[in-house]
Amino acid sequence: MKQHILIIGAGFGGVWSALGAARLLDKNDRHDVQISVLAPHPELRIRPRFYEAQVHTMQAPLSPLFAAVGVNFIEGTADSIDENARQVTYRDLTGIPTTVQYDRLVLAAGSRLNRPPMEGIEHVFDVDQIEDATRLEAHIHTLKHLPDSPARNTVVVAGGGFTGIETATEMPARLREALGDNADIRVVVVDRSPQIAASMGDGIRPSIIEASKELGLEWVLNNSVASVDTRGVTLADGQRIESSTVIWTIGFRANPMTEQVSGTRDPQGRLHVDGTLKVKGQADIFAAGDVAYAATDDLGNVAAMSCQHAIALGRYAGNNVAADLIGVAPMTYSQPKYVTCLDLGAWGAVYTEGWDRQVKLVGQEAKDLKHQINSVWIYPPAAERAAALAAADPLIPVA
Structure with missing residues (x-):
């Protein structure tokens, strides 16, 4: 029976975790491990673009990509994690509760806007x-x-x-x-x-x-x-x-699924992880994307809730969850380069580099870069096995 890597979430962290795990298994010629992604929809929703018009077009289908790299998709909504039994309970499309076992788990369930209990x-x-x-x-x-x-x-x-x-x-x-x-x-x-x-x-x-x-x-x-x-x-x-x-637009928090995992959380609900992105105190659970509180460097900077960090976190988490399962050396997550490209509507945009946000481009130049980021760079790779696996190399810079 194949060992099982289960990934909860099909956002940037989840998709790239799946590709990262598939890449390492392929590299080691391992066919005895099944990778599954559990999420409500087989699509990557391009969340950084939701402030734009035509939002219904801002998703990318995942079924062809997952088929190309051998990733199984489970359509459903995760409800609970039993870390002792190593199983997840989810509701399928009909609402029926179903359980799935795992040998290793990557929690990449993303974040949600926190609406306060305010009048109206x-x-x-x-x-x-x-x-x-x-x-x-x-x-x-x-x-x-x-x-x-x-x-x-x-x-x-x-x-x-x-x-x-x-x-x-x-x-x-x-x-x-x-x-x-x-x-x-x-x-x-x-x-x-x-x-x-x-x-x-x-x-x-x-x-x-x-x-x-x-x-x-x-x-x-x-x-x-x-x-x-x-x-x-x-x-x-x-x-x-x-x-x-x-x-x-105020107040983002990690998905409440993090509360079902024993560990330390930051004020936004993100799980503290070690350098391999394994949840501290856990033997079998990793975290990626907006649910992970991860150091990006040795200077005290921590990954932001952004696709820029989620993509790299996913690549490393996928690599390392597979490495942990098959007994090869993991890679230490590192993402020292940090950039921002803030869209400013018809005026243009502003692009900065570094955690101190040094301005490099403004106006139309920055707007052209923002368009490239939003329409090309953050989309998943094409459904071609070799190219998709190559794109999941953790050493590829995101920005």
């Missing part, structure tokens, strides 16, 4: 999952059927972090497309920080400020959304903003 939270939109972003897109298209009013013409974005900025800077063009060029549109970013893009550093901030001015974005700083209703938001200081479209 059910009225907000978000761009976290493809279904959520599709609902927002459909809503924007229906705005033209509403009477012209400040509420109809106003989008409030709660949160001025990476997702909030990319979403907000995209909104003017999307509103004009829906409402016409003559509509008196308004996009407001509400952020509790004392200055624009406070967490991103002084180097990148001027580009964000310039883009905000050119696009007509308003920033309400030192403030937060206190409640939401069908007509708009009330802020913590009592200020009222009429809006039919409130988008929540």
Whole structure:
């Protein structure tokens, strides 16, 4: 009977874990190990693009790729992990609970936007999952059927972090497309920080400020959304903003599946892993992507919740879970290079390198790079076995 590597999740971490494991098994001519990916859909959803329009197109089918490299796909939703019995319980398409055994497990279940228990939270939109972003897109298209009013013409974005900025800077063009060029549109970013893009550093901030001015974005700083209703938001200081479209972008947490694994977690719920990406204190469980709290270098930097890190984490986790199972030497995860490419809508983009975000490209040059990243680089490889396995080499730089 074949030994079994089970991977929970078909996001960037999960897909590249599967390819990384398949690559090492192929390299060692091992045919006695089965790799399975357990996820609700046989597709990689391109989550970094969910702030864009046409979101329903932002997925890549995985069945041909998995068939080419010999990875089994299990369509279902994981419910529980029994680390002692080494089994996972999941619900299949009919909702029937089913269990699957594993010899080694890679948890790559991703992260979710954390909606707080705030009054009216059910009225907000978000761009976290493809279904959520599709609902927002459909809503924007229906705005033209509403009477012209400040509420109809106003989008409030709660949160001025990476997702909030990319979403907000995209909104003017999307509103004009829906409402016409003559509509008196308004996009407001509400952020509790004392200055624009406070967490991103002084180097990148001027580009964000310039883009905000050119696009007509308003920033309400030192403030937060206190409640939401069908007509708009009330802020913590009592200020009222009429809006039919409130988008929540604050607070991402690791998938709650991490709570079923014994181990240390960071404030975002990510499991602490060692240099091979094995969960600390576990013998058979590895973590990759947004569920892993992993050191990227020897300088104290930790992987961010981003596809940039999830791809590399997946390559290493897949390699190492297979290495652990067949008894070959693992590789120590290392990803010292860190870049950001922040989309700023019609203004362009800004590209930085290093954890201190040194600006290298701005405007259209950065926008061209962002388009290349979003439309080519982060997509999975073609369904050709040799090329797909070669692409899973952990030593290939992601950025």
